[in-house]
Amino acid sequence: MSTPLLSLHGVSRHFGGLIAVEDVSFDLHAGELIGLIGPNGAGKTTLFNLITGFSQPTAGLIQWQGHAIQHLPAAEIARLGIARTFQNLRVFPNLTVFDNVSVGAVGHQNYGLFDALLRRKQAAKNVTAATWKALELTGLTPYANELAANLSYGKRKYLEIARALAFSPQLLILDEPAAGLNDTETAELSKFLRRLNQHGITLLLVEHDLNLVMNLCRRVLVLASGQLIADDTPQVIAKDKAVQDVYLGSDEVAA
Numbered sequence: 606m607s608t609p610l611l612s613l614h615g616v617s618r619h620f621g622g623l624i625a626v627e628d629v630s631f632d633l634h635a636g637e638l639i640g641l642i643g644p645n646g647a648g649k650t651t652l653f654n655l656i657t658g659f660s661q662p663t664a665g666l667i668q669w670q671g672h673a674i675q676h677l678p679a680a681e682i683a684r685l686g687i688a689r690t691f692q693n694l695r696v697f698p699n700l701t702v703f704d705n706v707s708v709g710a711v712g713h714q715n716y717g718l719f720d721a722l723l724r725r726k727q728a729a730k731n732v733t734a735a736t737w738k739a740l741e742l743t744g745l746t747p748y749a750n751e752l753a754a755n756l757s758y759g760k761r762k763y764l765e766i767a768r769a770l771a772f773s774p775q776l777l778i779l780d781e782p783a784a785g786l787n788d789t790e791t792a793e794l795s796k797f798l799r800r801l802n803q804h805g806i807t808l809l810l811v812e813h814d815l816n817l818v819m820n821l822c823r824r825v826l827v828l829a830s831g832q833l834i835a836d837d838t839p840q841v842i843a844k845d846k847a848v849q850d851v852y853l854g855s856d857e858v859a860a
């Protein structure tokens with residue numbers, strides 16, 4: 606098989622005496638659509654922060670296309686092609702949808718945020734193109750000139766994804782994208798994520814809610830108390846005794 610896009614080798618993150626992530630290893634290949642699930646407190650967000658450079662592992666190696674990245678700052682990792690969204694929406698409410706997204710694209714061009722906004726009109730054509738492409742992929746083109754504050758909660762989630770897409774990432778990691786969405790919105794999100802994946806974007810979906818992941822992903826990683834306890838197809842995961850115990854042991858219901 607070709608070099609993995611992303612590999613984790615024995616990655617751990619301790620906070621003082623607290624073990625948030627312990628000895629996690631897995632490979633992710635280009636084109637995959639992978640889910641990472643686990644009950645609250647399992648270490649999902651911590652692992653996500655380690656991969657995206659928002660936190661550094663206390664042990665282990667993280668490789669992007671064969672190169673160690675675990676000590677690189679977040680901005681550098683984003684430039685290499687790993688984009689992320691945040692569990693809590695980080696949208697600039699007083700900027701238009703277009704500007705919110707172009708900030709992402711311009712950020713990728715390596716300008717400062719302030720500079721980028723001041724010079725937006727003269728900004729490189731490829732920034733504008735990347736912005737329109739991201740808006741188109743997320744269905745936000747009709748809202749380009751709306752203030753972000755005027756978007757519904759559901760639309761703001763797509764805006765957050767559009768901002769990450771403006772980086773033209775190879776790998777997009779989403780933290781709990783379905784949080785706060787109703788069933789209809791979640792079904793739409795699922796279709797949208799499948800379409801993104803078909804556009805060639807590798808997706809790692811970090812989800813607390815099992816349903817979306819089990820229906821959408823071809824491979825599911827299960828984290829419990831910081832450890833990877835399963836890595837398999839949704840069909841196998843659904844029948845896995847250890848996974849059932851973890852979910853039944855908490856107050857959540859398995860799919």
Ligand SMILES: Nc1ncnc2c1ncn2[C@@H]1O[C@H](COP(=O)(O)OP(=O)(O)O)[C@@H](O)[C@H]1O
Nearest residue numbers: 620623625643644645646647648649650651652
């Ligand atoms: N910055 C931090 N300092 C101390 N403990 C943390 C920090 N971030 C996360 N933790 C702890 O690490 C564990 C895993 O948390 P988290 O990664 O947020 O889990 P999840 O996203 O799966 O709900 C929890 O016990 C949490 O309290």
Ligand SMILES: [Mg+2]
Nearest residue numbers: 649650651692
């Ligand atoms: Mg979390």
